Structure formats: C-alpha cells, structure tokens
Amino acid sequence: MRPYLPFLTALAEHNSKEWMDANKKWYLETRAEFLEDVAVLLKGIGEWEQELLVFKPKDCVFRQNRDIRFSANKLPYKNNFGAYFSPKGKKSEGPGYYLQIQPDNSFVAGGIWMPMAETLKKIRREIDYSGGELVKIESNPEFKALFGQIDGEKLKTSPRDYEADHEFIDYLRLKSFTVSSKISDGDIESGSFINIALEGFRKMIPLQQFLAQAIEDVEDGSGLL
Structure with missing residues (x-):
C-alpha cells in the first residue's frame, strides 16, 4: 500500500x-517512496522519450513549498505530490507529462499549459497548416474515451490573423493545449496508478508530437520571425 493519501490528508488538515x-520524518519517508515511483515512471516514459533518461527523479518532482509571495492563499505547503516529465526539464515550454497525487483529486495530464506568446503563435501556425491532425488525434476512440477532448482556457473571439470562420477556430482559440484523466484513490493506494499513468501517457504521444513539432525551434531562438 502506498502511503501518500494519509500523509496528504493530514497535511491538508494541518x-x-x-x-x-x-x-x-513522515514527510521524508513519504517523499522517498514517491521518488521511487517517479523513477519507475521515468524509465517507462523513457521508452519513447529517451531524452528523459538523463534525469533523476528529483529533477521531475515539484517542491512541496508553495510560493506565497503573490498569492492570497498563504498556506505554506501544497496538498499534493506532483511530478512533471518533459525532455527539456520542468521549466521547458515544450510538451510534457504530469502526474498529481492528492486525495480525491489525483490525475494524469499532458500537453502545454499557458505557453508564452511566441510559443502560442507557433502552435497556432501549426494548427492553421495541419489542424486536421488534431482532429484525428482527438477523434481516436481510445484517446477520446480517456481524455474527452483537448482542453484549455479559450479566447472569447478569434485570435489575431485568423478569421472567425476558420476551419479549426476552436483549436485556434485555445490558450492551453492539455488533456487529463482522473485516477481513483484506490488506484493510488494500491500502486496500480503507475501502470495507469504510463498507459495514459502513451495515449498522449500523438498530441505531444504535434505540439513538439510546432515549437521545436522556439526555445533555442531559431526560426523566430
């Protein structure tokens, strides 16, 4: 049995x-087990994202402390454990895979959340050229059954340079490009969430590849207009 939920429940209360x-001591023991599970996930994702194999588990796990400097919520600690797997690291603008463990709020997710303006511009350009690929990805029965649809905050109107009746306007209005799927507390406790997460991450691969292709030259500064 995994120890995460009892610890996180107590942390949320106190x-x-x-x-x-x-x-x-309780925290360090629980975190150590989480790092072991993250190591398994790293190895699994590394089967198709080989760049991840250079990372250590601690490189992928978020700090427990919250940054409260500009937040109305002054609680010092996150009430969840989170890990993010991206070939260029946690601070990369590129697509990645996310796992959150929290009582009654555990899930896997992937894609790109709120990219910077230049990255978003590149993604929209790729959608303009190849939006049919996103339609195919989202229409895949296995993808649709697990994630529903590509989600994210949307503009209320069409973005600059794109007509409101554009064939792929629903994708072009997105400001994030993410998918997610819930994981039950029972699967967290039993440890079966590891295989569930890896299976979910595998089903995200076409979306991740689309996004990576769109922004492949953003981070090194090449190809910018």
Whole structure:
C-alpha cells in the first residue's frame, strides 16, 4: 500500500510549518517512496522519450513549498505530490507529462499549459497548416474515451490573423493545449496508478508530437520571425 493519501490528508488538515517540522520524518519517508515511483515512471516514459533518461527523479518532482509571495492563499505547503516529465526539464515550454497525487483529486495530464506568446503563435501556425491532425488525434476512440477532448482556457473571439470562420477556430482559440484523466484513490493506494499513468501517457504521444513539432525551434531562438 502506498502511503501518500494519509500523509496528504493530514497535511491538508494541518498545513503549517510547525506541523511539517513535527512530522518531517513522515514527510521524508513519504517523499522517498514517491521518488521511487517517479523513477519507475521515468524509465517507462523513457521508452519513447529517451531524452528523459538523463534525469533523476528529483529533477521531475515539484517542491512541496508553495510560493506565497503573490498569492492570497498563504498556506505554506501544497496538498499534493506532483511530478512533471518533459525532455527539456520542468521549466521547458515544450510538451510534457504530469502526474498529481492528492486525495480525491489525483490525475494524469499532458500537453502545454499557458505557453508564452511566441510559443502560442507557433502552435497556432501549426494548427492553421495541419489542424486536421488534431482532429484525428482527438477523434481516436481510445484517446477520446480517456481524455474527452483537448482542453484549455479559450479566447472569447478569434485570435489575431485568423478569421472567425476558420476551419479549426476552436483549436485556434485555445490558450492551453492539455488533456487529463482522473485516477481513483484506490488506484493510488494500491500502486496500480503507475501502470495507469504510463498507459495514459502513451495515449498522449500523438498530441505531444504535434505540439513538439510546432515549437521545436522556439526555445533555442531559431526560426523566430
């Protein structure tokens, strides 16, 4: 049985530095097990994203501390464990795979969330040229059954340079390009979430490839207009 949910439930109830200091051993033991599971996920995703194999689990796991400097929520710690797997690292603008573990709110996700303006411009250009590929990806029965549709906050109107009646306007209006699927508490506790996550990540591959192709020259500065 995995220890994550009992610890995270207690953390959510007593979210303070005093509580965390008093339960540091519990936290470190739980985090250590999470790092072991992340190692398994890294190896699994590395079967098709070989660039990830250079990373260590700690490179993919988010800090437990929250940045509260500009937030109205002053709770010091996140009530979840999160890991992000991207070939260029956690701070990359490129597409990646995400796992969150939280009581009654665990899920896998992937894609690109709120990219910078130049990256978003590149994605929209790829949609303009090849939006039919996104239609095929989203229409795949296995993809649709697990994720529903490509999701994200949308513009209320069409983006600049694109007509409102564009064939792929629903994709062009997106400001994020993500998919997600819930994981039950039971699957977290049993550890079966690892295989569930890997299967979900595999089904994201066509979307990840589309997004990576769209922005492949953004981060190194080449190909910018």
